[in-house]
Amino acid sequence: MRPVSSRTSGRRLRSRTALVALGVSLGLALPLGAQGTDDALLREATAQLQGLIRLNTTNPPGNELLVARYLDSLFRAEGIESQVYESAPGRGAVVARLRASAPAAGAAAATPLILMGHMDVVGVQRDQWTVDPFAATVRDGVLYGRGAIDDKGMLIANFQAMKALQRRVRAGVRLKRDVIFVGNADEEAGGDFGMGWLLEHHPGAIRAEWALNEGGRTRVMSNGKRYVALQTAEKVSHVVTVTATGPDGHASIPLEGNAISRLGRALAAIGAHREPTVLTPTTTRFFGSLAAAWPDAAEARAMADVASGDAARVARGATVLRAVPTLDAVLRNGISPTILEGGIRSNVIPRDATATLNIRTLPGESLDAVIARLTAEIADPLVHVTVTSRGEDSPAMSADNEFFAAVERAAKRLDPTITVVPYLSTGATDSADLRRAGYKAYGLLPFPLEMPDEERMHGNDERLPLTAFLFGIRFVTGIAEELALP
Ligand SMILES: [Zn+2]
Numbered sequence: 001m002r003p004v005s006s007r008t009s010g011r012r013l014r015s016r017t018a019l020v021a022l023g024v025s026l027g028l029a030l031p032l033g034a035q036g037t038d039d040a041l042l043r044e045a046t047a048q049l050q051g052l053i054r055l056n057t058t059n060p061p062g063n064e065l066l067v068a069r070y071l072d073s074l075f076r077a078e079g080i081e082s083q084v085y086e087s088a089p090g091r092g093a094v095v096a097r098l099r100a101s102a103p104a105a106g107a108a109a110a111t112p113l114i115l116m117g118h119m120d121v122v123g124v125q126r127d128q129w130t131v132d133p134f135a136a137t138v139r140d141g142v143l144y145g146r147g148a149i150d151d152k153g154m155l156i157a158n159f160q161a162m163k164a165l166q167r168r169v170r171a172g173v174r175l176k177r178d179v180i181f182v183g184n185a186d187e188e189a190g191g192d193f194g195m196g197w198l199l200e201h202h203p204g205a206i207r208a209e210w211a212l213n214e215g216g217r218t219r220v221m222s223n224g225k226r227y228v229a230l231q232t233a234e235k236v237s238h239v240v241t242v243t244a245t246g247p248d249g250h251a252s253i254p255l256e257g258n259a260i261s262r263l264g265r266a267l268a269a270i271g272a273h274r275e276p277t278v279l280t281p282t283t284t285r286f287f288g289s290l291a292a293a294w295p296d297a298a299e300a301r302a303m304a305d306v307a308s309g310d311a312a313r314v315a316r317g318a319t320v321l322r323a324v325p326t327l328d329a330v331l332r333n334g335i336s337p338t339i340l341e342g343g344i345r346s347n348v349i350p351r352d353a354t355a356t357l358n359i360r361t362l363p364g365e366s367l368d369a370v371i372a373r374l375t376a377e378i379a380d381p382l383v384h385v386t387v388t389s390r391g392e393d394s395p396a397m398s399a400d401n402e403f404f405a406a407v408e409r410a411a412k413r414l415d416p417t418i419t420v421v422p423y424l425s426t427g428a429t430d431s432a433d434l435r436r437a438g439y440k441a442y443g444l445l446p447f448p449l450e451m452p453d454e455e456r457m458h459g460n461d462e463r464l465p466l467t468a469f470l471f472g473i474r475f476v477t478g479i480a481e482e483l484a485l486p
Contacts, residue, residue, distance in 0.1 A: 038474075042469065045469065045470075046138070046469065048074065048156050049464075050138075053135075053146065054136050054145075056134050057121055058122070058123050059123075059188045061090065062090065062120045062189075063090045064183075064185035067155075067183065069084060072084050072096075075096040080097070080166055081096065081097050081099075082094060082096035083095050087185060087201075088193050092185060093197075094119075095181065095198075095206060096180070097178060097181070098178065098484075099175070100112075100177050100484075109176065110176045110177035111209030112179070112207065112209065113179050113180070113212070113480070113484060114179075114206060114439075115179065116158070116183070116184060116214075117182075117214060118151045118183070118185065120185055121152070122458050125460060130461055131145075136148075142464065142465045145462065148464040149445065149449070154445070157447075157473045157475075157476040160477060161473070161480040161481075164477045179480060180205075180208055182206055196433055199434075210403050210441075211440070212441075212444060213430060213431045213441055214429055214443055214444070216423055217445050218447060218471075218475070219448070219451070220450045221295050222295050223295035225295070225418075226418045227418060227419040228407065228418060229421055230423055230444060231424075231442060231444070232282050233424045235427075236363070236392065236393050236394075237428045238360070239356060239358060239387075240371065240387055240388060241354055241385070242384070243353075243386070244266055244352060244353050244382060245351060247349070248348070250348070251349055255349055260343065263342065263353040263383070265378075265380070267355055270374055275335070275370065276332060277306075277314060277315070277318045278331070278332060278362050278365060279306065279331070280364070282396050284307050286421050286424065287307040288303070291303035291307065298320060301320075330362075330426060333361045333362055334426065335357055335359050338358050339356035340354075341354050356388070362424070363395075367387065371385050395436075396424075397440055402483070403440060404422070406479055407420060410475060410479040411475065429443055445472075447465075
């Protein structure tokens, strides 16, 4: 366990003047004199995030208990009740809770809210990084490290939101609902030792109606304006294997129907195949709302076309949006070949060769129907497409309720020009488990990032600009205040 005040925190931060300038450039509507408070807040939160990044929780093996204990110590230091749960040796969760004040006679307390984040991180390709991924280096006002944006930054933003609420409670403000912090394990490898385990073994500790999780985006567009993509639904991830078979033999005698050649033809057919455009209520509203704020006129028109519901306009819009992979990916099921295997010797023709596909279906779409379409495109009886692992669908969340409205108000307090849209994420999160268990779970990444920085998630030189970190802390705190204060 590391001390709260990391010894490098002060040294590595930029000067106070620089931080003030950064805060001003955020365009935050701060009352005069609040800048000093933000300065101290960012300094403290940065030291805490550095502490988390330096605890290596690469999954596998995870070792999330290190982070759970660190967070537990932060909560206890603030006088907030907190508990660590061990799901397996070295693995576990931390759950902290602020309790609602007793409601007035006859009234019921509002349902609890969870602020959650995962403590594990994905591995690194060490030689591709320009800094030590676990040193939490600050360079030019940017914090580098594995987990900075996925998802340790959010853990600290959530902690700071809890701390801000606790301060309000101490000042006599009454909370109308319990606010529960959950730091969970094993998100990057399926959640068997994390959210899945908590839901199975300690459902009472995390019982709530609402959950704010990772999975959304706060994006800075090319014109500098921001939009919040609040994740309300997610694609379902499946693993599928394509197996080609053929005659085996000595490589000195070329054979018709060589399994590797067959697999190559099948993969070419898969690569040329495009799944049909399918709009869900989430994506219709996403494109409809974003069209008004989008800086590129042709793409904005395409978004409006896609949201129009008119078949010809949808087709026209989808053709334009094909040029933007992140937008195209939410309009259809996605198929990505990821692994190739076949052959044992350079002079032996193998009997079979396989390719692994990662298929992401839109909510409500059938994997079997996708496989039937692929099989028809491949049109080869000696190539078989089989399911290796089938994902589970989860319900989409509404964008017309008190939660969505609270996020919108909190965002607009920080940036009056911001747009908040519901978002179907192409990535999978723990929220799917929660939604299937009856929670209303929403996904956010509260830090405004430009696309190149967003794409560092799971990549090299993952990093978080400190200005974006401060915005995110204030954003999550604002959401928690909107939902928990009277
Ligand atoms: Zn994550």
